[in-house]
Amino acid sequence: MSGIALFVMLTAMGVTAQTTVALRDVTFSVPREFKQVSRQNIPMKYDAFYENGKIFIDSTDIENPPLILYQYYENPDAGAEQSQAVLQNLNAIMSKDIASDTLIINAARDYSVARYQIAGKTLYEVKSLGERGWLNVQLMDKIENDQPNFQKMLFIAASIKHSGAYGRKYKEQVDYSVTASKWFIVVFGIYLLIYGLRKWHQKNNS
Numbered sequence: 001m002s003g004i005a006l007f008v009m010l011t012a013m014g015v016t017a018q019t020t021v022a023l024r025d026v027t028f029s030v031p032r033e034f035k036q037v038s039r040q041n042i043p044m045k046y047d048a049f050y051e052n053g054k055i056f057i058d059s060t061d062i063e064n065p066p067l068i069l070y071q072y073y074e075n076p077d078a079g080a081e082q083s084q085a086v087l088q089n090l091n092a093i094m095s096k097d098i099a100s101d102t103l104i105i106n107a108a109r110d111y112s113v114a115r116y117q118i119a120g121k122t123l124y125e126v127k128s129l130g131e132r133g134w135l136n137v138q139l140m141d142k143i144e145n146d147q148p149n150f151q152k153m154l155f156i157a158a159s160i161k162h163s164g165a166y167g168r169k170y171k172e173q174v175d176y177s178v179t180a181s182k183w184f185i186v187v188f189g190i191y192l193l194i195y196g197l198r199k200w201h202q203k204n205n206s
Contacts, residue, residue, distance in 0.1 A: 018030075018032035019034050021037060021053070024051070024072070025132050025133075025164075026128075026133070026160065027159075027160070029155075030152075030156060031155065034055045034057055034068055035055075035058075036056040037055050038054045038056070039052075039053040040052050040054065050071060050074065052069070052070060052071040052072070053069070054068065054069050055069075055070070066140065068139050069138045070135065072133060072134075072135045072136075073134055074133040075132065075133040076133075078133055078134065079166055079168050082107070083167060086134075087105050087111070088105065091105075091114055091127065094114070094116075094125070100114040100115060101115055101117065110130070110165070111128040112126070112127045113125070113126050113150075113157060121140055121141065122142070122145075122149065124138065124150065125138045125139075125153075126138075126153055126156055126160075128160040128162070130164060130165070131162060131163060131164030131165060132164065135160060137157075137160075
């Protein structure tokens with residue numbers, strides 16, 4: 001088990017979840033102090049399903065942090081590239097406007113955790129890839145709460161459950177390439193064997 005995976009597991013054991021958000025084919029849990037969930041679904045020019053919302057500690061005070069936001073983008077064609085490359089590209093889009101000071105990519109679990117400093121506050125963002133799309137979860141809070149909030153975001157990342165694992169198409173492509181390579185080696189070996197037998201036969205008959 002890698003150091004990151006072990007740290008996430010220990011962190012998840014130390015944080016108690018109470019609120020679970022269920023979207024089309026993905027669920028995730030947030031720490032128990034976040035109780036108020038507001039689904040939004042504001043229309044966007046996007047040709048696939050998406051869903052977004054906010055999770056507050058107290059719905060009577062929605063202007064002040066901490067605040068969790070989430071967006072889910074359905075992409076039925078997901079999984080044709082390595083998750084490492086996809087996560088790097090998705091985080092690069094965000095970093096064009098605001099540079100992150102921390103970026104952790106766990107390719108084995110298909111998620112990343114990034115941290116940004118915005119207007120005197122910290123924004124943590126988890127991106128998680130699944131078979132049918134990806135989920136973004138952000139936590140905005142005061143800088144002095146960075147350490148516990150980092151643990152909360154690792155917990156959220158570990159709690160995300162997609163209906164299917166990311167990378168099925170990529171693995172199929174890799175398997176196809178491996179199979180094709182094996183057949184090439186077999187066919188080339190047979191060709192060399194026949195070529196060698198012909199040479200040997202010609203030599204013996206000369």
